Amino acid sequence: MRFKSLLVTTAAVLAAGAANAQMSDGVIKIGVMNDQSGLYADVSGPGGTWAAKKAVEDYGAAAKGLKVEVVFADHQNKPDVGSNIARQWYDVDKVDVIVDVPTSSVALAINQITKEKNKVFLGSGPATADLTGPACTPNTVHWTYDTWALANGTGKAIVDTGGKSWFFLTADYAFGHALERDTKAVVEANGGKVLGAVRTPFPGTDFSSFLLQAQASKAQIIGLANAGGDTINSIKQASEFGIVEGGQKLAGMLMFDTDIHALGLKTAQGLNFTTAWYWDANDNNRAFAKDFSAANGGKYPTMVHAGIYSAVIHYLKAVEALKSDADGAKVVAKMKELPSDDKLFGKGTVREDGRHMHDMYLVEVKKPAESKKPWDYLTVKKTIPAAQAFRPLKDGNCPLVKKS
Amino acid sequence: MFELLGIPPQALFGQLLLGLINGAFYAMLSLGLAVIFGLLNVINFTHGAQYMMGAFAAWMLLEWVGVPYWGALIIVPVLIGATGILLEKLFLKRLYHLDHLYGLLLTFGLALIIEGLFRKQFGSSGLPYPNPLPGGTRLDFMFLPNYRAWVVVASLVLCFGTWFMIERTKLGSYLRAAVERPDLVQAFGINVPRMITLTYGFGVGLAALAGVLAAPIYNVNPVMGSNLIIIVFAVVVIGGMGSILGAIITGFALGIIEGLTKVFYPEASNTVIFIIMAIVLMVKPAGLFGTPK
Numbered sequence: 001m002r003f004k005s006l007l008v009t010t011a012a013v014l015a016a017g018a019a020n021a022q023m024s025d026g027v028i029k030i031g032v033m034n035d036q037s038g039l040y041a042d043v044s045g046p047g048g049t050w051a052a053k054k055a056v057e058d059y060g061a062a063a064k065g066l067k068v069e070v071v072f073a074d075h076q077n078k079p080d081v082g083s084n085i086a087r088q089w090y091d092v093d094k095v096d097v098i099v100d101v102p103t104s105s106v107a108l109a110i111n112q113i114t115k116e117k118n119k120v121f122l123g124s125g126p127a128t129a130d131l132t133g134p135a136c137t138p139n140t141v142h143w144t145y146d147t148w149a150l151a152n153g154t155g156k157a158i159v160d161t162g163g164k165s166w167f168f169l170t171a172d173y174a175f176g177h178a179l180e181r182d183t184k185a186v187v188e189a190n191g192g193k194v195l196g197a198v199r200t201p202f203p204g205t206d207f208s209s210f211l212l213q214a215q216a217s218k219a220q221i222i223g224l225a226n227a228g229g230d231t232i233n234s235i236k237q238a239s240e241f242g243i244v245e246g247g248q249k250l251a252g253m254l255m256f257d258t259d260i261h262a263l264g265l266k267t268a269q270g271l272n273f274t275t276a277w278y279w280d281a282n283d284n285n286r287a288f289a290k291d292f293s294a295a296n297g298g299k300y301p302t303m304v305h306a307g308i309y310s311a312v313i314h315y316l317k318a319v320e321a322l323k324s325d326a327d328g329a330k331v332v333a334k335m336k337e338l339p340s341d342d343k344l345f346g347k348g349t350v351r352e353d354g355r356h357m358h359d360m361y362l363v364e365v366k367k368p369a370e371s372k373k374p375w376d377y378l379t380v381k382k383t384i385p386a387a388q389a390f391r392p393l394k395d396g397n398c399p400l401v402k403k404s
Numbered sequence: 405m406f407e408l409l410g411i412p413p414q415a416l417f418g419q420l421l422l423g424l425i426n427g428a429f430y431a432m433l434s435l436g437l438a439v440i441f442g443l444l445n446v447i448n449f450t451h452g453a454q455y456m457m458g459a460f461a462a463w464m465l466l467e468w469v470g471v472p473y474w475g476a477l478i479i480v481p482v483l484i485g486a487t488g489i490l491l492e493k494l495f496l497k498r499l500y501h502l503d504h505l506y507g508l509l510l511t512f513g514l515a516l517i518i519e520g521l522f523r524k525q526f527g528s529s530g531l532p533y534p535n536p537l538p539g540g541t542r543l544d545f546m547f548l549p550n551y552r553a554w555v556v557v558a559s560l561v562l563c564f565g566t567w568f569m570i571e572r573t574k575l576g577s578y579l580r581a582a583v584e585r586p587d588l589v590q591a592f593g594i595n596v597p598r599m600i601t602l603t604y605g606f607g608v609g610l611a612a613l614a615g616v617l618a619a620p621i622y623n624v625n626p627v628m629g630s631n632l633i634i635i636v637f638a639v640v641v642i643g644g645m646g647s648i649l650g651a652i653i654t655g656f657a658l659g660i661i662e663g664l665t666k667v668f669y670p671e672a673s674n675t676v677i678f679i680i681m682a683i684v685l686m687v688k689p690a691g692l693f694g695t696p697k
Binding site: 037038039040041042043045172198199200201203204205206208209210212213215216228229232233236237240241242246258259261262263264266267297299 | 415418419422423425426520523524525527528529530531532534535539540546547549551552620621622623625627628631632663666667670671673674675
């Protein structure tokens, strides 16, 4: 009896498959994996799931005959938790593509598993440039930003305006290390000097001790190679300890609109940082932000949310062109072949090493008096063209790139 | 000698002072935990969430009602203490005759629920709370923000006051007697259940007060409590479960040790307390100031 019912089920599944022969199991299943509840939850979190669903809707997947399902999970910023979810998703739940994955240590783990299983990984949240460097795979696309782009955008701008000596507060894991390394390279290449660094446990709450060490170094610039709550507390406590008054400047190497919101403009004003996307930059972005805010309790989207949206659209485009989502490497190859174009990131390309190429922006946090509406926080000071925003292909040491 | 360690004495003093400030928070929080455990035998895992609620209540009072920091310092502990009393009346009261584990599970569950609700409402990045005492004093060896100096003073007063009340006053002696022999104390005409309820409320109020004190330093954030609570538990275990003096002294001492670790080997600064805890448990299982039962 059991055997019979098993046969019937199998037949039913096969029949369903036949009707929709192109797609593995008939459904394109998108898994959004990020920090749903911890210190990075506002950076993408539940809003990331919303952005993925919105992309599926805007792409008109249903009208084009694509059956798409979006699932999500919380990796708690732990590589082991993330790896378990990824294996479960790929092996049991038939997930075809994992999207987002902030926290570089987790992203590097997902990167490997995705290659092993020949699926697709679209990184919007992670920062480490290693994803398109030594760790690059034919199955990963790194969409929104990376440590090299941040270092290059913010680091160069600061050295150029006279910030020659640096001291780093570095979050003690893959992301912080990569950001420190890339910023150091930019600072030194532009004639600056790095006086020292302190590795802070992740996540942390009290940074005063580290800030005092930075103060004692007499460096002109204190580079914050951290993110989210760590950055917020560092900046807040730096202002408390009179570090900025003492003549040293802070450089938030990775900052999100949500961090500015948490700090308040009074504390955050004047900070310069690099971002891939700002909600108030044009009408398309504003419309997206309005929908986002309505669906997410008044919060506004970060570049990671926008990146998820943009990456999912391009993924669906590639799958539609291939008429198959079964072979992850083929889908990514298609993504590299087709130009990307969507309303949030505009036109772009995906490079051989998996790097999505688009413009980056150097922004400055407004003074409280300049902010006219909720979440009106940033002024775009400079657009960094795609070709200059990201690490040159030859410098990445990505094994996929053939050395000429 | 200091130069031998590769650190100029100036910097060392600065770090010691910072350690003391962090220790003040550990002491205040572990004090509340120790009072609750000592007198109620409940391992209050909601303590971190109550600390967080204190910070949020201060923020709400400021943003929505316009009550400044100094007002919040008085109103918030009473308010959050009252929610603690409600909690005790509704839930905890039913668990006293059961194993510790039940109280622990209940309070842990409640902590998760409370944190989840705040996160849903306010997000995970947190909210800004202005510093009521900006500026600071430039000492020889460091810049001491006025607000941090105030935190240390407030914490010392609070710790000493609580210790004095419990160990040296008549009310305190009732409390301690009620823990030993509730039936006998009740026979003398003292309302023991009410006393227990109020004690829990007091412990929770202490957590909330620490939350208000923390609001201008750390971001007001739904996870601020869970970040701290594990360390605070380690402090209580090291000091000896239920020992009030133990909680206070260990709180300050561990703050200082942690501060020094941040200079000599920053990578280990979030584990050093647990290493000490493991050693203490091996050598003196009841904790440094605890009495073996």
